Amino acid sequence: MSKPSLTHLCLIVVAAGTVASAQDLDKAKLDQARSVIAEAALLETAAARGRVTQTYAQALRDTLREDLQKLARSPQFAATAHAALTALDRHDAAALAGLRDRLVARERSHGRAD
Amino acid sequence: MAGLIEIVLGIMTAVGGFVDVSELTFAAQAGSRFGYSLLWVFALATVGIIVFGEMSGRVAAIAKQPVFCLMRQRLGVSLGLFTLIASIVVSLITCAAEIGGVAIVLKLMAGGAYLIWAALSVAALIVIVWVLPFEWIERLFGLLGLLMLAFAAATVALHPPWREVARGLVPQFPMHLPGGDRLAYGYFAVAITSAVLFPYETYFYSSGAIEDRWTPSKLPVNRLTTGVGFSLGSLLSMGILISAAVLFRPVHVDPREPATVALQVAVPFGRPGLLIALFGMLMAFSGAAVETCLAAAYSLAQFFGWPWGRYRKPAETPRFTLAWIAGFVIALALVLTNVPPLDLVEWSIVFSIVVLPLTYLPLLLIANDRKYMGRYVNGWVANGLGVAFYAIVVVAAVGAIPLYILTSGGQK
Secondary structure, eight states: OOOOHHHHHHHHHHHHHHHHHHHHHHHHHHHHHHHHHHHHHHOOOHHHHTOOOHHHHHHHHHHHHHHHHHHTSTTTHHHHHHHHHHHTTTTTTHHHHHHHHHHHHHHHTOOOOO | HHHHHHHHHHHHHHHHOOOOOHHHHHHHHHHHTTTTTTTHHHHHHHHHHHHHHHHHHHHHHTTTTOHHHHHHHHHHHHHHHHHHHHHHHHHHHHHHHHHHHHHHHHHHHHHHHHHHHHHHHHHHHHHHHHHHHHHHHHHHHHHHHHGGHHHHHHHHTTOHHHHHHHHHHSSSTTTTSSSHHHHHHHHHHHHHHHHHSSSHHHHHHHHHHHHOOOGGHHHHHHHHHIIIIHHHHHHHHHHHHHHHHHHHGGGGGOOOHHHHHTTTHHHHHHHHHHHHHHHHHHHHHHHHHHHHHHHHHHHHHHTTTOOOOSSGGGGGSSHHHHHHHHHHHHHHHHTTOOOOOHHHHHHHHHHHHHHHEEEHHHHHHHHHHHHHGGGSSSSHHHHHHHHHHHHHHHHHHHHHHHHHHTTTTTTT
């Protein structure tokens, strides 16, 4: 087997860096998806208990909807984001909490420490 | 009696004006992500702002010199100019972040479009700064900002585990966390230090002392305002962190927006609590927007020796007046580019800490100079604390940008 050339070594380093940054990106996206959906669940719970005004709830829903629509563009999170959007439109806190818990489990499998 | 009222008003104004959009969001994120373990950073940084705040007020009262005059004298024109440009950029980014926060709160209170609220709020702030005397600008936002105490009440109502909270006040570094989370912890520690020690606070505070024509007789007011006012303000920030650890951490919410943080008050106190908290946030962020914008104009005018001050009529200080109006317009332009407000908050936090060593060095030197300060020169306590906190600020400044890049702004 021939000795690896400098070009080979550079390619290996670049590939490793790309894989690492892709993993970081996935983890950051996963964190973001979990937090947005958790926020939506908390909002819908508070709204159902009459703890927030309608204007506040609507404004926060709009922001969360935008965040979820951005997430839906990523193939990895499209299904979850669409499910969360549907639950948000139905003000379904339980469904949102279920989606959040699934993402938390995924994060834990990726080594998240609580 | 008048003296007592002045002291109480000064303290209340300092408390009401302590929390801004950066402290609110970083305190809430820190609590949600790391529980109570970053409380000690708040406590430590608060001692730092008390030390440097007191020093800047004392130097203003005795040497009659605001921070930027000192900077030009002590750092020389080149380094002084670099600091001036960096400080103005940081102040304007911070001002934009505050305006973004104001617009978000108005949208949460009344509906409508974020960008329209941003434009309307800047117009309103320009009118307020133009019309009101300096003292009233400070008191209007500072006193109404006291409605933020709803967050402190919410902390008590959420029944945090006080023993664990107390443990968070002990300096610690979570070695048990994975490497990425340890870096994020470091990033949050630096960000909290920066949010508490924002450079605009000393520019504004020392310029305000000159606006109010402080003399040595005001030194006790200075000591109480910084000591008591900043401590109580910091307790409020710590309350936001504690509430986030109680409310957001168990349900895995990383509150990246002021809108979410308001839920801390809504959950225990319902709609009335939510409205009080939102109004308090509106006043606190508006006050910080005014302070940052005026701080940028003060810096510019003091560096170039232009006539400045809100105690003078705008026609007597044309370049200063133009500078603060331009500051608001530039900050608004930044908001109108639709940059997410949290990005603005992060940039302002990171770049502020980089500017801090250059802000505090001349202050420390003058406060130690008997030629300027006479018998009001730094004692050994102020000096020891000043040097120790200066070292902390330098370490934080060196680490800020690498930590920001390595953690993608604490998100990794």
